[in-house]
Amino acid sequence: xxxxxxxxxxxxxxxxxxxxxxxxxxxxxxxxxxxxxxxxxxxxxxxxxxxxxxxxxxxxxxxxxxxxxxxxxxxxxxxxxxxxxxxxxxxxxxxxxxxxxxxxxxxxxxxxxxxxxxxxxxxxxxxxxxxxxxxxxxxxxxxxxxxxxxxxxxxxxxxxxxxxxxxxxxxxxxxxxxxxxxxxxxxxxxxxxxxxxxxxxxxxxxxxxxxxxxxxxxxxxxxxxxxxxxxxxxxxxxxxxxxxxxxxxxxxxxxxxxxxxxxxxxxxxxxxxxxxxxxxxxxxxxxxxxxxxxxxxxxxxxxxxxxxxxxxxxxxxxxxxxxxxxxxxxxxxxxxxxxxxxxxxxxxxxxxxxxxxxxx
Numbered sequence: 001x002x003x004x005x006x007x008x009x010x011x012x013x014x015x016x017x018x019x020x021x022x023x024x025x026x027x028x029x030x031x032x033x034x035x036x037x038x039x040x041x042x043x044x045x046x047x048x049x050x051x052x053x054x055x056x057x058x059x060x061x062x063x064x065x066x067x068x069x070x071x072x073x074x075x076x077x078x079x080x081x082x083x084x085x086x087x088x089x090x091x092x093x094x095x096x097x098x099x100x101x102x103x104x105x106x107x108x109x110x111x112x113x114x115x116x117x118x119x120x121x122x123x124x125x126x127x128x129x130x131x132x133x134x135x136x137x138x139x140x141x142x143x144x145x146x147x148x149x150x151x152x153x154x155x156x157x158x159x160x161x162x163x164x165x166x167x168x169x170x171x172x173x174x175x176x177x178x179x180x181x182x183x184x185x186x187x188x189x190x191x192x193x194x195x196x197x198x199x200x201x202x203x204x205x206x207x208x209x210x211x212x213x214x215x216x217x218x219x220x221x222x223x224x225x226x227x228x229x230x231x232x233x234x235x236x237x238x239x240x241x242x243x244x245x246x247x248x249x250x251x252x253x254x255x256x257x258x259x260x261x262x263x264x265x266x267x268x269x270x271x272x273x274x275x276x277x278x279x280x281x282x283x284x285x286x287x288x289x290x291x292x293x294x295x296x297x298x299x300x301x302x303x304x305x306x307x308x309x310x311x312x313x314x315x316x317x318x319x320x321x322x323x324x325x326x327x328x329x330x331x332x333x334x335x336x337x338x339x340x341x342x343x344x345x346x347x348x349x350x351x352x353x354x355x356x357x358x359x360x
Contacts, residue, residue, distance in 0.1 A: 014209035015216055016199035022096070023197060023216075024223040025089040031224060032082040033185060037178050039075040040122075047125070049171035051164045054127035055250040073239040079119050080242050081231055083265035086112065087324075090293065095307045095317055098198040099296040104191040109294055111184050114177060116266070116290070121174040123263055127167065128247030133260045135162045135170070141273075144280040161253065201306055259334060267331025268324050272350065274335055275343035285347065292354050299358035313360055320353040 046065050048057045061068040090112070092098070099105045124135040139156055143149040158165025196209070234241065242264060246257045262270055269289045276282040307313040323346045330346065333339040 012211040012213055013193055013196065015197055015212045017208050017210045017215075018199050018201070019197060019216075020200060021219065021223065022088070022092040024220055025085050025092060026192075027220045028223060028227055029082070029085050029089060030185065031227070032078060032085055033178070033182065035074060035078050036082060037182070039071050039078060040175070040178065042071050043075055044175060047171070049125070049168050051127060051167055051251070054125065054167060058126045069239075070235065073235045077231070077234050077239065077242060079122065079263070080265065081227070082115065083119070086115065087265075091321060093198075094293075094296065096198060096200050097300065097306050099293075099300065101191070101195055101198060102297045104188060104195075105297055106294065107184065107188045107191055109290070111181065111188060112290060114181050114184060118174060118177040118181060119263070119265070121170045121177070124162075124167065124170050125174060126247060127251045128244075129249045129251055129255070129257055130244045130246040130260070132162060132251030132253070133246075133257055134262050135166065137260050138262070139166075141279075141283050141286070144283045146280075200308070261332055264328065264332070267329075268327040269331075271327040271331035271343045272347045274331075275340065275347045289350070292351065295354060296357075299354075301358075310360065313357065316353055316356060316360075319349060323349040323353075 043061065046057065046061050046068065048054055058072070061072055063069075065071075090108075093105070093108070120134075120138065124131045139153055139162065142153045142156065145152065154160060156166070156169075157163065158169060244261070244263075261267065269286050272289050273282040273286040276285050307317045327343065327346050327350065330339050330343045
């Protein structure tokens with residue numbers, strides 16, 4: 001009975017009656033985190049964080065471990081599903097002005113940074129060619145920090161290059177960070193329950209509320225089934241569709257791949273990084289590409305500001321979304337003309353959105 005009393009306010013939280021299926025992304029992200037943690041635990045039981053055995057252990061998981069091929073496919077493609085959902089979640093938050101719940105918004109941005117760090121660390125673990133060179137390129141960005149950059153990079157590597165020590169510490173951190181992420185998600189949910197959900201009007205005050213259960217639990221359940229069905233098609237029929245072919249070769253420090261690139265969900269930030277000729281400037285722009293989202297609740301003072309109510313704001317929003325998608329495409333293109341010029345133009349459009357929106 002006591003448990004029911006605790007769960008009752010969580011289940012029957014007053015929820016705006018006009019929220020759409022775009023508000024299902026939060027619960028879907030919870031599902032993604034659960035899938036990643038469970039599948040990750042099973043993979044960790046069979047993984048060896050040593051550069052001489054890591055690549056071969058991945059082959060062993062795929063071939064010899066019972067259902068290992070499926071667990072690895074779920075975990076690898078689950079990361080992509082996680083980022084698809086989180087980008088839609090952020091886009092919905094911007095479009096419907098959910099950033100007016102400042103504490104919830106800031107906790108969400110902290111979650112994004114932890115998630116990105118976790119995904120990057122996990123990408124290094126299979127010890128394929130792209131894993132190794134991706135780790136080398138991204139960790140080398142720290143050398144752009146004046147005075148202490150080189151020292152920091154070598155400290156993270158545990159030596160003078162990406163080596164056994166690096167793989168060991170990356171595995172340890174990749175294992176621990178999801179539990180930190182879970183804690184941050186719980187804080188995020190608590191902050192949502194403090195004021196309730198936002199709504200399509202973009203207002204913090206909405207008197208037309210109904211209980212979360214059963215009206216929205218049924219919508220969540222429907223979306224769970226749809227997403228899991230589509231996810232199972234990718235996992236079982238196209239497991240390598242989002243994997244770089246270079247990662248089927250064991251890491252070789254003596255052979256550089258012709259085109260080094262991160263996973264698709266980092267390509268927009270990678271394109272922004274490459275578009276700026278100065279190394280330190282590129283690193284600052286890379287961090288700002290996510291951090292700039294924090295300024296929205298500070299610059300947007302209009303409490304009745306859902307973008308779909310204002311045609312020009314709506315137009316700017318969709319230009320911003322298209323710049324994000326095009327930057328993702330350009331991040332996978334070679335560093336040559338016209339891709340460099342296009343990346344620079346789209347980087348300006350991407351950041352201009354956050355400057356122009358508060359002025360309208």
